Amino acid sequence: MSKMKHNRERIHWVFRRITGLQLLICFAVHVWVFVFKLERPITLDGLQVIFSHPMWIVFYTIFIALAVYHGFLGLWTILTDGNPSKTYKKVWKIILFTSGSLLVAMTLSNLIVLGVL
Numbered sequence: 001m002s003k004m005k006h007n008r009e010r011i012h013w014v015f016r017r018i019t020g021l022q023l024l025i026c027f028a029v030h031v032w033v034f035v036f037k038l039e040r041p042i043t044l045d046g047l048q049v050i051f052s053h054p055m056w057i058v059f060y061t062i063f064i065a066l067a068v069y070h071g072f073l074g075l076w077t078i079l080t081d082g083n084p085s086k087t088y089k090k091v092w093k094i095i096l097f098t099s100g101s102l103l104v105a106m107t108l109s110n111l112i113v114l115g116v117l
Contacts, residue, residue: 051115
């Protein structure tokens, strides 16, 4: 059991580093688009041009999913740092998974609506 827990923690550690690097790349693309590609002042029409293309909806959905995964994995690490009970872990796992899923779903729906308008 101890070895399995150790391997799971190692996998989480690696995934946190990988998602951190991916977030850095996504953030650089986001800044490039909003600083260099959009005309000033930024208007709803300018945003709609970007989000009318499905590639950008996919990009920002992945960006948000990575951010949610990375952030909530960090919260999970903080919440379970002191070796709490299984019930405590199960409750927090459900809360974090549900909250993260809702955040990604709300973001996706907002991006789609923004692209359709």
